[in-house]
Amino acid sequence: MRIGIIGTGPAGLFLGATLARRGHAVLAVDRDTGPDPDGTWARRGVMQFHHPHGVRPQVGEGLLAELPEAHAAWVAAGAEPIVFVLPDGRRMTGGMRSRRATFERALRDVATREPGLEIRRGHVDGVAVSGGRARGLVVDGVGEPVDLVVDASGRSGRATRDLTGGPAVEGDTGAAYVSRQYRLHDPADPGPMTNPLAWQADLDGYQVIVFRHEAGVFSVLLVRPAGSLRELRHEAVFDAACRAIPGLDAWTDPGRAVPITPVLPGGRLYNHYRSQPDVDGLVLVGDAVCTTTPMFGRGLATTMMQCRELLRRIDTGEIGGFGAWCDAEMRPWVEDHVRSDDHARRAWAGGDVDLTGPLPSPLIMAAAEVDGRIGAALGPYLAMLAGPASLDTVEPLAHAVYAGGWRPAPAAGPTREELATLLRRTAAS
Ligand SMILES: Cc1cc2nc3c(=O)[nH]c(=O)nc-3n(C[C@H](O)[C@H](O)[C@H](O)COP(=O)(O)OP(=O)(O)OC[C@H]3O[C@@H](n4cnc5c(N)ncnc54)[C@H](O)[C@@H]3O)c2cc1C
The missing domain is CATH 3.30.70 (Alpha-Beta Plaits)
Incomplete structure (x- = not known):
C-alpha cells in the first residue's frame, strides 16, 4: 500500500519505519523541522517534549521486537534500563531512564534511514475523502494520493477533526x-x-x-x-x-x-478518548486516540500498544477491527483517569473521599498500605498488563478501609x- 502518516512523533516514526520495513511505501509529514544542526530541538508543536517522561517497559519491548537498531541507538545515547528486585528475588525491568528527546532522537535517526519511508516537512491541511473512503493527504494545499491515512498527529492535531467529531470520553x-x-x-x-x-x-x-x-x-x-x-x-x-x-x-x-x-x-492537561472515524482507510493512533493524566506515565505505552496492534492488523488485513480493539483496551484507561482526576481535584480543594460510588484506582492503591491483600492484586494493573477492571476484586477491601476512617497522610512539607x-x-x- 501507499500509506500517508500525519505526524512524526513516536507513533508516526515507529509506524513509518515498521510499515516501510514491511514493503509499504510510506510518506510521513510533520510541520516540525527536526533537530537543529547544533543538536538542539525546540519541538514547539509538542509542548511536553522537554517535560519529564517516565518510560514504561512496553516502549522498549516494542522497539526490540520491531526496530532493534532504534533500541540499540537509544541505549548508545545513554538510556538506562531500570532493573529492580522483587521481594521473592526475581529481577524486573521497570522501563528505561531517558529523556523524551533522547528516545525520540534515536527513533528518528533510525526512521530517517529506513528505505521506503519519506519523512517530509510540511503541514497536513486535511484528508481527501470521497465515497466514504480516505483517498489522500492534503499537504500544504497539494494532494498526495494514498491507500491508507494514519493520523498520528498527537493530542492537539486538527487535520482530521472534521471527520472524527468530538471525543467519546473527556475530562479535565x-x-x-x-x-x-x-x-x-x-x-x-x-x-x-x-x-x-x-x-x-x-x-x-x-x-x-x-x-x-x-x-x-x-x-x-x-x-x-x-x-x-x-x-x-x-x-x-x-x-x-x-x-x-x-x-x-x-x-x-x-x-x-x-x-x-x-x-x-x-x-x-486533559484526558480524552476519541473513537475511530467512520471513514474507510483512515485510522487514528497514539495521542490522537487517547491521552491520560501524564504523571502516571502511560502515554508512550498506550501509543506503543496501539501501534503494535495496528501493525498486526495491517499485516493480517483486519484493520476494520482496530476501533473495537481501542474501545476495549484503550478507552477503559481514559475512563479510569477521568474518575481518578475527579477525586484528585476534590482532594486538592479540601474535599473528602467520596464513598457513594466505586473508588478510583489511586485510592485503591493507597489503601494497600493498610490491607496487604490489596497490594497483592496490584501488580498486573501497575504494569499495564491488565486493565483498570482488574482492581474490581479488591475495591470492596479498599472501600472498607476508607469507611473505617483511614486516609492517606500527606508527605512532610509545606x-x-x-x-x-x-x-x-x-x-x-
Ligand atoms: C505534560 C506531559 C507529560 C507526559 N509524560 C509522559 C510520561 O511520563 N510517560 C509517557 O509514557 N507519556 C507521557 N506523556 C504522553 C506522551 O508525551 C505522548 O503519549 C506522546 O507524545 C504521543 O506520541 P504521538 O506520536 O501520538 O504524538 P506527538 O508526540 O504529539 O506527535 C504528533 C506530531 O504530529 C505533528 N502534527 C500535528 N498536526 C500536524 C499537521 N496538521 N501537519 C503536520 N504535522 C502535524 C506534530 O508536529 C507532532 O510532531 C506526557 C504528555 C504530556 C502532555
Missing part, C-alpha cells in the same frame, strides 16, 4: 506541570528515591516527582492545581520551592546538581497555602 485533569532539568555532579550519587522509578511526594494540595533520566540528568516536576502556584515559572521562585520541600532540597542541593534548562511551565505564601514573598523580593 485539573493539573498543570512546572518542571526543570538538572545534572548530577556525580551520576553515581543521586538523591533519595521513594520507589525504583522516582522520588515522589504527595503533599497537601500539590505533588512533586523527581524523574531520573540518563547519564545523571534528572527532572524536577511540580504538579500544581491549574491556576495556582503560578509564580513557580520564575527561576528564583522555583529554587525557593525546591529548598522548602524536604527530600527535594537534597536532590537540588547545588553541591549535588546543577540546573541545565530554564524552568518549563506547562498548560492545563501545604499548598504555605508554599503559595512563600512563593509570593520570594517573587516580591
